[in-house]
Amino acid sequence: MRLPRLGALWAFLVAIILLPSAAHAQLGDPIRLYGYFQGQMRYSNETGRGVISEDLEYASFSLQHLNLLMAKQFTPAFSAFVNIELTNTFSSQDGWGDLRLEEAWLQYRHSSALRIHVGLQIPDFNNLNTIKNRTPLLPYIIRPLAYESSFRDFVGTSNYIPEHSFVRVSGTQPVGDVRLDYVVHLGNQEAFVTAQGGNTYPSGTDVSLAKAYGGRVGARYRGVKVGVSATSDSYVEDSFGIDQVDRYRLGADLSFTIQRLLFESEVISVENVLSDAQQRQFERLSANDPLAGSSLDRRFYYVMLGYYLAGQWLVYSSISQIYDLDSKITADGITFWSVGGTFKPLEQVVLKIQYLRGHLDAEPIQTYSGSHLLAAVSVLF
């Protein structure tokens, strides 16, 4: 595992060193190389009782994110963009964190009303999906549940939000003072049905003919932003081993700033449509599983209310909940609420503090409560 990671890192570093000057000489505008990182310190105290009984208390530093962004404008109509992400104090030597190619795309911009992107992208879905890793834009250190990548295994974040797309058509149309936005995206079905490598398919190949598609329509008026999103795909439900379950995600988002008041909210509903045979399989398997829930559907919502104090301070409180109905442990919800604040001593630096409390009550199967105190610095460069 280490060699490919190192190889990719070396190739990337060589590209950074060589590309700007060469491209500048041949194509006019230089590559813009920029990015951001967020380092954090956290103290956590967690108690679980039931299927998982564990008490944890620890304090740790980490470099949560480092994203290197490269943008190149070929002509006013054509541009390209690459986003490479290193997470959790990435070190191939120590086996820490991950190195990911988040985005690499070519854009054709006909006008602001019609833009076409091809290549690897983060699909537009509600308000947070495309900025969930843009740490300087977020007041949070730990993000709302469905968007927190460190909960990926625990919550199954990819069930709630689409993570990759490969073709996107989008645009903005002014109607009076209102901006109407639309996005349509198309991509592979998510990871469960992609090949893991071997002789038959290159790794990462979607071995199905079905594709994932979705979109968002929204409106912006002064400080108010509202939108609805939807996706459709199929996946292998891993808890019960049901193949090719049709999944529909529906989302809505509303955010606004009025004077010093900031409000953000989202809801996501994940609906699974089972065929008769799949439904029978689910009922048969769940009857033998004491922890099985009543359906495969999921719900998520979050609300955040913030207030800009004098200067560069923002204070906020937020709550996020998920209801994962496929398990009795999570069917009644996992709740995280937090209070926090940010301060910008410079345009490029955001200092953050957050207290977050998590709660799950599925007596007698499982209970969980956790407190997390976090401090972070987010830097854009």
Next chain:
Amino acid sequence: MSLPTLFIVLALHLAPVSPPQNAVAVVVHPDTPVEQLSDDDLLRIYLMEQTFWNDGTAIQIVDLRGNDESKSTFYDALGLQPRNLFQHQMRLVFAGEATSPEKVANPAAMLRGVAETPGAIGYLPADVVDDRVTVVAYLPR
């Protein structure tokens, strides 16, 4: 049209246009191929929907870093909130869709920045403007 009326109309058209009191001048780099900009044009530029001038030069927004009367006047006239707008702009910058606004400390630096940066656009108290930049609008209108 009677002769006196014609004279009055001509006089009004030929009189030098002076900015309203406390107005903000929207200024661009002198090589920019534009003579005037409407409020809709300015909204498209500051919302980063238009990122190039007609001659293919990239638009470079120059903005004041802190709070300033000319900044309030400019954004109020366009119905924009600087905090909201900056979040929107940075969202596009991080998405690879636009170039980050250039932040400067004061109107003198704004004047210098717009005068020396091809494709630049900014705003200044009207009495600070000189011939190093081209005025394309006065706000409020």
